[in-house]
Structures are given as C-alpha cells and as structure tokens.
Amino acid sequence: RPRVLSGIQPTAGSFHLGNYLGALRQWVNLQDSHDAFYMVVDLHAITIPQDPAELRASTRLAAAQLLAAGVDPDRCTLFLQSHVPEHAQLAWVMNCVTGFGEASRMTQFKDKSAKQGTEGTTVGLFTYPILQIADILLYHANQVPVGEDQRQHIEITRDVAERFNARFGRTFTIPEPYILKEAAKIYDLQDPTVKMSKSASSPKGIVSLLDEPKAAAKKIKSAVTDTGTEIRYDPEHKPGISNLLTIYSTLTDESVPVLEQRYADKGYGALKTDLAEAVTEWVEPFRARTQQYLDDPETLDAVLAKGADKARAVAAETLAEAYDRVGFVPAK
Numbered sequence: 001r002p003r004v005l006s007g008i009q010p011t012a013g014s015f016h017l018g019n020y021l022g023a024l025r026q027w028v029n030l031q032d033s034h035d036a037f038y039m040v041v042d043l044h045a046i047t048i049p050q051d052p053a054e055l056r057a058s059t060r061l062a063a064a065q066l067l068a069a070g071v072d073p074d075r076c077t078l079f080l081q082s083h084v085p086e087h088a089q090l091a092w093v094m095n096c097v098t099g100f101g102e103a104s105r106m107t108q109f110k111d112k113s114a115k116q117g118t119e120g121t122t123v124g125l126f127t128y129p130i131l132q133i134a135d136i137l138l139y140h141a142n143q144v145p146v147g148e149d150q151r152q153h154i155e156i157t158r159d160v161a162e163r164f165n166a167r168f169g170r171t172f173t174i175p176e177p178y179i180l181k182e183a184a185k186i187y188d189l190q191d192p193t194v195k196m197s198k199s200a201s202s203p204k205g206i207v208s209l210l211d212e213p214k215a216a217a218k219k220i221k222s223a224v225t226d227t228g229t230e231i232r233y234d235p236e237h238k239p240g241i242s243n244l245l246t247i248y249s250t251l252t253d254e255s256v257p258v259l260e261q262r263y264a265d266k267g268y269g270a271l272k273t274d275l276a277e278a279v280t281e282w283v284e285p286f287r288a289r290t291q292q293y294l295d296d297p298e299t300l301d302a303v304l305a306k307g308a309d310k311a312r313a314v315a316a317e318t319l320a321e322a323y324d325r326v327g328f329v330p331a332k
C-alpha cells in the first residue's frame with residue numbers, strides 16, 4: 001500500500017470547515033487504501049508563542065477532534081509530533097541541506113512573519129517548512145493530503161529530498177501533494193475572496209467544527225453572496241455562491257452540477273437553508289464524539305502512546321539511514 005502522511009496544527013482550538021473539507025476528510029478516506037500516518041504538529045505550534053497549559057489542552061482537543069472526524073487508530077497511525085524525537089533530529093539535517101534563499105521564498109512565512117513583526121518572528125517560524133520536510137521524509141510518504149495552501153511546502157520537500165538523494169545517495173521517497181481540486185481552498189463566508197482561516201478570518205466567516213450547531217447554521221445563512229439570483233458555480237464572478245456550492249458538494253458528496261440543477265429555480269435562500277441543515281447534521285454528532293474522547297483522557301493518551309510507538313519504529317530507521325549517509329559515526 002502506498003503511504004500517506006499529514007499533520008495539523010493544534011493551536012486553533014476547534015478545527016474549521018476548511019481544515020475538514022480541504023484535508024481531514026481525505027485523511028479519513030485514505031485510511032484503507034493507504035498506509036496512513038497522521039499527526040498533531042505540536043512542535044510546529046510553538047513557532048508562535050503559546051501558553052503551555054493551553055497548548056496541552058488544545059493538543060488533546062486536536063487529537064479528540066481527529067478521532068471524532070473518523071481518523072481511526074486501528075486503521076492508521078495517529079500520534080503527536082513531539083512524541084517522536086526523530087522529527088526534530090532529521091529537521092536539523094534538513095536545515096543544513098536547505099538554502100537560506102530557498103527558505104526565504106516560502107509565502108506562508110512571509111505572511112506569518114509580517115503579522116509577528118521582526119522582533120516577534122522566531123527563527124523557528126522561519127525553519128517551520130524544514131521541520132515539515134522532515135515530517136514527510138521520515139515516513140517515506142508517497143502522498144501528502146493537504147489543502148492548496150500547503151502546496152509550496154510539499155514542493156520544497158521534493159526539492160530538498162532530491163538534493164539530498166543526489167548528494168548522499170538515494171535515501172528518501174519523493175512525495176506528491178494529494179490535493180483535491182474541488183476542496184483545495186474553502187473560502188471565508190464573509191469575504192469569499194480569502195481562504196477560511198482561524199488567524200485571518202472573523203469568527204462570522206469561519207464555521208468551527210465545534211460551533212453550537214445553531215451558530216454554525218446561522219453563519220451559513222448569513223454568508224455573503226452577490227446581488228444576483230442565479231445559482232451557478234463561477235468562482236470569478238460569484239465567489240460566495242461558488243464557495244457554498246463547494247462546501248455543499250464536498251460535505252454531502254453530491255456533485256456541483258446536480259446541486260446547480262436542484263437549486264436553479266429556488267434561489268439563494270433555499271440553498272443556504274439546506275446547506276445550513278447539512279452542516280448542522282454533521283456538526284452535532286461531531287461535537288458529541290469529540291466530547292466523549294475528551295471525557296476519557298486516559299484512553300486518549302493511550303491511543304497516542306501506541307501511535308507514537310508505531311511512528312517511532314519507522315522514523316528511527318529512516319533517521320539512522322540519513323545519519324549514516326551524511327557521515328555520522330554510529331553511536332555505541
């Protein structure tokens with residue numbers, strides 16, 4: 001079976017609909033056809049200041065949400081990045097194979113560092129993508145299921161892996177991005193020209209997966225659309241309606257043309273009402289399941305410990321090979 005690996009940051013508290021439709025839904029769907037490794041990237045989280053108690057809570061909350069979304073530890077390996085020290089170790093090696101200029105071109109770093117200011121920007125934020133390179137290469141991932149905003153990080157991973165292989169001999173698998181065209185970028189409900197994002201969007205523009213079902217429905221119903229009446233997928237001229245069609249289609253597995261036809265004579269209101277209902281129906285059991293996992297932290301921690309053992313077995317082997325390739329003397 002081909003291998004997939006992906007990660008999600010724990011820092012937002014509740015995941016949002018963009019995370020789910022753009023990435024997590026694919027994580028869940030790939031579990032049977034692929035040998036899947038999924039992790040909560042707590043090491044990445046501290047590239048921006050975090051309150052320790054909050055980080056601990058949000059990391060467990062992230063794991064609980066992954067389980068509630070359908071990530072199944074019996075069919076994949078689910079773990080916390082910090083439980084597998086090889087990530088930080090291989091990241092160091094990758095730091096030394098990545099060009100400063102190459103890293104400087106990462107657009108996510110440019111965006112995030114602009115927000116933090118020069119003094120607030122840590123070196124960790126700069127090398128964030130290089131830790132991500134290590135994440136992916138440690139597991140010889142063939143595919144990396146992510147949203148469009150992560151494409152550049154997969155591309156730099158490929159470049160650095162190819163460079164390492166050329167310099168030291170074939171060591172790493174070259175990964176491909178796995179980005180579903182239909183769901184690659186879910187947009188903010190209040191400003192459908194920018195992606196839905198916890199850091200960039202106003203709460204009204206984001207459907208958080210742990211929103212009160214009623215609040216989630218309200219956000220869908222008050223989504224910004226246009227002054228027209230036609231329900232048609234046309235991201236350029238009708239970004240709001242197109243975004244709602246995308247959300248509807250990916251959430252319910254009905255195609256956009258089918259939806260366009262169904263709502264052709266019904267108007268924006270009907271589309272929003274039905275989508276709000278579909279979202280509510282999804283959010284309600286999700287919230288309940290997340291709470292169940294949170295209520296039993298011992299089981300949750302045991303799941304993560306088991307995942308870490310499985311992940312380490314793979315990661316240790318890759319790290320040892322990489323260390324050997326670069327010329328480190330073996331310990332003992």
Ligand code: TYM
Nearest residue numbers: 006007008009018019022023132146147184185186195196
């Ligand atoms: P993160 O935590 O920002 O987001 C998790 C996943 O959600 C996707 N996503 C979206 N997809 C569609 N529309 C949106 N509006 C939207 N917002 C977020 C992201 O593309 C991502 O797939 N750097 C990564 C985490 C990471 C990682 C890795 C991923 C660390 N190591 C190794 C893959 C492989 C990140 O910050 O994702």
